[in-house]
Amino acid sequence: MYRIPILRMGRTLLVTIQIDMEDQTAMALQNDLAEQIVKTGARGVLIDISALEIVDSFVGRMLAGISSIGKILDATTVVVGMQPAVAITLVELGLSLDGVKTALNVSKGMALLEAAAQGDSFVT
Amino acid sequence: MYRIPILRMGRTLLVTIQIDMEDQTAMALQNDLAEQIVKTGARGVLIDISALEIVDSFVGRMLAGISSIGKILDATTVVVGMQPAVAITLVELGLSLDGVKTALNVSKGMALLEAAAQGDSFVT
Structure with a gap:
């Protein structure tokens, strides 16, 4: 696989x-990410999907799933690089990716994660 | 493709x-990278090959090619995440990847690129 x-x-x-x-593969990615978050103590997960021209409902749910798992493990997930056609398809499928943070590209996604981490620094 | x-x-x-x-695909990557280096003014290229279990002589030469093209365009290339078996195969193939910088993982590769960029700052 x-x-x-x-x-x-x-x-x-x-x-x-x-x-x-x-x-x-999608299931394995979800498991591997959960494992890696715990193992490395990562606070952010950046998923680039700029190469994807099609996102079906399964992958859409998987992205939402990763985001939810990340949240429980105290890591922020940002999906970046979504093509316009993919965004349109997702909405047509009724998947609005609630709870999934998005950014236009990797640089902006990184900035979002840094901002989230700094927000935390008052707590820790 | x-x-x-x-x-x-x-x-x-x-x-x-x-x-x-x-x-x-390898040829397209070489072309795309050259284009992107010029377009973005990037000073570093990081290539992660941790998922590759086999690197044949064509890919080996492609990595060396990217590194050489990068050098001409004033960008440092670092190949990271090479599996031990791949390193052994490359040497057996007679490809020692002369001129290609390598690092164990992405973090170390990034550190190498930052060090290279700082070395430049005296010149610019």
């Missing part, structure tokens, strides 16, 4: 989804 | 190679 690699950059995990995922 | 996405993070371009590349 094809596994999507997870890159660690400081306290952020970076995932680039490059090809249409089979369900098994 | 499958195209590998190039992520821009500040002045660094990040590429994650996730599946075995066909020759056409």
Whole structure:
């Protein structure tokens, strides 16, 4: 089975989804990310989907799932690089990705994660 | 044809190679990277190959090619995440990747690129 690699950059995990995922790959990614968040103490997860031209309801739910799991494990998830057609399809599918943070590109996503981390610094 | 996405993070371009590349994909990556370096003024290119279990001589030469092109365009290329078996194969193939900078993981690669950029600051 094809596994999507997870890159660690400081306290952020970076995932680039490059090809249409089979369900098994999507499930594995969810599990691997949860494991890596706990193992590395990451506070942010950045998922780049700029290469995806189609996002079906399964992948949409998977993205929402990762975001929810991340939240429980105290990590913020940001999905970046969504193509306009993908955004349109998601809404047509009735998936508004509630609770999933998005940003136009990786740089903006990183800025969002840094802002979220700084908001935390008062608490920790 | 499958195209590998190039992520821009500040002045660094990040590429994650996730599946075995066909020759056409490898050529396209080389061209895309050269274009992006010029377009974005990037000073560093980070190529993660942790997902690759096999690197043949074509891919080996492509990595060396990207590094050489980058150098001409004033960008440092670092290849990160090479699996031990890949390193062994490359040497057995007689490809020692001369001129290609390597680092164990993305964090170390980023540190290498930052050090290279700071070395430049005396010149600019």
